[in-house]
Amino acid sequence: xxxxxxxxxxxxxxxxxxxxxxxxxxxxxxxxxxxxxxxxxxxxxxxxxxxxxxxxxxxxxxxxxxxxxxxxxxxxxxxxxxxxxxxxxxxxxxxxxxxxxxxxxxxxxxxxxxxxxxxxxxxxxxxxxxxxxxxxxxxxxxxx
Amino acid sequence: xxxxxxxxxxxxxxxxxxxxxxxxxxxxxxxxxxxxxxxxxxxxxxxxxxxxxxxxxxxxxxxxxxxxxxxxxxxxxxxxxxxxxxxxxxxxxxxxxxxxxxxxxxxxxxxxxxxxxxxxxxxxxxxxxxxxxxxxxxxxxxxxxxxxxxxxxxxxxxxxxxxxxxxxxxxxxxxxxxxxxxxxxxxxxxxxxxxxxxxxxxxxxxxxxxxxxxxxxxxxxxxxxxxxxxxxxxxxxxxxxxxxxxxxxxxxxxxxxxxxxxxxxxxxxxxxxxxxxxxxxxxxxxxxxxxxxxxxxxxxxxxxxxxxxxxxxxxxxxxxxxxxxxxxxxxxxxxxxxxxxxxxxxxxxxxxxxxxxxxxxxxxxxxxxxxxxxxxxxxxxxxxxxxxxxxxxxxxxxxxxxxxxxxxxxxxxxxxxxxxxxxxxxxxxxxxxxxxxxxxxxxxxxxxxxxxxxxxxxxxxxxxxxxxxxxxxxxxxxxxxxxxxxxxxxxxxxxxxxxxxxxxxxxxxxxxxxxxxxxxxxxxxxxxxxxxxxxxxxxxxxxxxxxxxxxxxxxxx
Numbered sequence: 001x002x003x004x005x006x007x008x009x010x011x012x013x014x015x016x017x018x019x020x021x022x023x024x025x026x027x028x029x030x031x032x033x034x035x036x037x038x039x040x041x042x043x044x045x046x047x048x049x050x051x052x053x054x055x056x057x058x059x060x061x062x063x064x065x066x067x068x069x070x071x072x073x074x075x076x077x078x079x080x081x082x083x084x085x086x087x088x089x090x091x092x093x094x095x096x097x098x099x100x101x102x103x104x105x106x107x108x109x110x111x112x113x114x115x116x117x118x119x120x121x122x123x124x125x126x127x128x129x130x131x132x133x134x135x136x137x138x139x140x141x142x143x144x
Numbered sequence: 145x146x147x148x149x150x151x152x153x154x155x156x157x158x159x160x161x162x163x164x165x166x167x168x169x170x171x172x173x174x175x176x177x178x179x180x181x182x183x184x185x186x187x188x189x190x191x192x193x194x195x196x197x198x199x200x201x202x203x204x205x206x207x208x209x210x211x212x213x214x215x216x217x218x219x220x221x222x223x224x225x226x227x228x229x230x231x232x233x234x235x236x237x238x239x240x241x242x243x244x245x246x247x248x249x250x251x252x253x254x255x256x257x258x259x260x261x262x263x264x265x266x267x268x269x270x271x272x273x274x275x276x277x278x279x280x281x282x283x284x285x286x287x288x289x290x291x292x293x294x295x296x297x298x299x300x301x302x303x304x305x306x307x308x309x310x311x312x313x314x315x316x317x318x319x320x321x322x323x324x325x326x327x328x329x330x331x332x333x334x335x336x337x338x339x340x341x342x343x344x345x346x347x348x349x350x351x352x353x354x355x356x357x358x359x360x361x362x363x364x365x366x367x368x369x370x371x372x373x374x375x376x377x378x379x380x381x382x383x384x385x386x387x388x389x390x391x392x393x394x395x396x397x398x399x400x401x402x403x404x405x406x407x408x409x410x411x412x413x414x415x416x417x418x419x420x421x422x423x424x425x426x427x428x429x430x431x432x433x434x435x436x437x438x439x440x441x442x443x444x445x446x447x448x449x450x451x452x453x454x455x456x457x458x459x460x461x462x463x464x465x466x467x468x469x470x471x472x473x474x475x476x477x478x479x480x481x482x483x484x485x486x487x488x489x490x491x492x493x494x495x496x497x498x499x500x501x502x503x504x505x506x507x508x509x510x511x512x513x514x515x516x517x518x519x520x521x522x523x524x525x526x527x528x529x530x531x532x533x534x535x536x537x538x539x540x541x542x543x544x545x546x547x548x549x550x551x552x553x554x555x556x557x558x559x560x561x562x563x564x565x566x567x568x569x570x571x572x573x574x575x576x577x578x579x580x581x582x583x584x585x586x587x588x589x590x591x592x593x594x595x596x597x598x599x600x601x602x603x604x605x606x607x608x609x610x611x612x613x614x615x616x617x618x619x620x621x622x623x624x625x626x627x628x629x630x631x632x633x634x635x636x637x638x639x640x641x642x643x644x645x646x647x648x649x650x651x652x653x654x655x656x657x658x659x660x661x662x663x664x665x666x667x668x669x670x671x672x673x674x675x676x677x678x679x680x681x682x683x684x685x686x687x688x689x690x691x692x693x694x695x696x697x698x699x700x701x
Contacts, residue, residue, distance in 0.1 A: 018310055019317035019630060020639040043150055045325070047580075048211070048246045050195045050253050051152030051161075052188065053315055053327045 011090035012070070014058040021077070022056050028073045029066075037061045067119050074101070075112035083111060089122055151188050153195035155246060156208045157576070158476040158529075160192045184307035186279055186298070187261045189481070193275035194260035194359075196479050198253055200529050201367035202427055202444060206376050207242055208476065209447050214238040216454065218582050239586060240383040240595050241376060241390070247599050248394050251326030251607045252366055255334035258327065259359055262312050263335070265299055265653040266292045267354030270418040273363075274529070276356055278479065281532050296654075303650045306668050313646035316701070317639075320611075320627040322603040328631045329604075332611035332701070333398070337362065339689055339700045340613075341406055351410045355653045361413060361430075365401055368427035370440030372397070377443035383591035387598055395606045402610070404431045478535075479527040488521035488540040490514050496546035498523045498538045506538055506546070514545040521545070614687040623686055632701070635686075636678055643668075644675025645682075648690070648699040655696030 017025065022040055029038045038061075042054040060066050074083055082104040090096050099122055103114045149163035198204060217235035266272050272291070280295050288294035302308060318328040342352040352358050366372075372393060375381055381389050409430055416428055426441045486498040490510050498506040498521070506523055521540040528535065537547040586592060608624060615623045626634040632642050647670060648656065656664070665672040679699055682688035689700035 018314035020313050020633065020642055023317070023630065023633060024639050045150060045152055048155035048207075048242070049152040050155070050250060050257070052150045052191060053254075053258075053311075053318055053325060054150060055314065 012060040013088040016055045032069045071112045071116035156211045158199045191257045191261045194257040197274045198367045203367045206373045210238045210242045237382040241386045244386045251330030255330030258331040259334045264356045264359045266356040269354045269357040271357045273360045309647045317631045317633045323600040329607040329611035365430045371432035371436040374440030477529040481525045483524035486523040489518040492516045641678040644670045
């Protein structure tokens, strides 16, 4: 992986994406040369159940590149003043937690940077990420 | 878990599962409907309510009867002496028939539910579809007296929300092939048939201007079709012939729907459906062969009589079978909206209180025979599919301890009809698990495996060309290929164009005023001009119906 894999968290899961969000996210990872770092899954309806069309969950292998792609994708997809996205963080020890990223009232570039910072906080104890952030000159609130 | 749980409705029990994340808040709003603001939850409810409504039909009831008959045979087999037992061969016939019909009808059922969600709006006829009527009871707008006007206002408000477009664009970008649920082909076929019937009615009744009337008519045409019922219950429809017979009939029936003389039927249909005291049995014959129609009526009546006799039979069938059949049959008319865990207390004075997250949500008298106690239980909201009565029920552990209705139900027989199943909920859930285990043992049956293997091709053959009826024949293969994986995204190439198309089509019934369209699009970050160009391209190249007329944009996708 070009900028190193996280040492603590292994996966981010983004639930409840529709088909177009999936396509946009897939394209963003492809353009960053990291298509292999994202996969998608969905729940099937079994038996004689009719119901809602399926949405997908994106499963992202965490890396600096992946977080940047996600931050940029979220910032780009915003057309309202507020972005709110819930992630499920899966850590190496198998524990999971839900986290929500929120930003409001910024242009696309600032929004991307803010989202990145908030997501980086989720992995703030990760040396690889801290080093990579500094080398990329991004502001970080995740330093200890 | 790979995804958020999906909302669904199960055909046999007609049980609805609505996995709202904010269940506690939702139950508050359902209990206090005057305070509920319409929101996109309404669309999820409309979708599942439409399934519930289609399953509460002659065809839905017949399929439920087939599966219950098979269950009964399999239970008898599993409980009898292993050395001498023989499985009633009709059980496998019934199961194959049930499964084949369920899959053949799936795109049609999803198409109707999506039409209810995105397109149905009461108009000039006196008919209001059941899903719209039920949901209106949950989100009433008290500021407007006229029912039709207030429903239109509520629907317009909700469909203009970005979350509604989000749900619709997800449909337009679904795979075209039916093996992925049949959403897109079913929806496109429904929209195209509405467009065809609407065009033909323009210089006659104009009843199909009313999209909600169209929904009601189409649902009856297919799901109250006693011709299909006749075939399902025909002894000649067995494990070997079910796929061929049912698929041929359904294909012909869909072709007939596009071509039949609806004008000669719609006035009588409207009159019958909108009469409050109408006798719903037998349903009106909508272009079914009269002989087949009579056979269907007689066979379903006979099957129902047999089931009632089985429920009432002696000790060998008492207990589980009786509870199962009675429970499932009673439950089919109850639409369970939501259930959340609660802290429940029954006092010695016969008073019941239920708290959710420490907040008191319910206080009323207990049912007769409820014993004093306190502990974990649940509070749930249900709706009667027969008359729309809203029911709130409280259980302490698994015992029903209190309920109330709106409006109040005083008649004892009506109460039994409403609540018979609530007492049997545990039996139903236990039985459903048990049935799934037994059912899996039959999956290896050769005939069931054979039918399953052939089904996807057959279902595609029925629906794809009807879904794409607007496409010229010479371009059909090319369009099918382009839409195979991601529907309209495969045709348009850009996600924002599909989003725009989804938004434009949400207003096909109301019409999107040309002077307001640009604002609506920009409020959702979309480009109106680019979307209109894309719609024009689709219209010119493959005939997608989209146009501007009388100051409104209308797009039939």
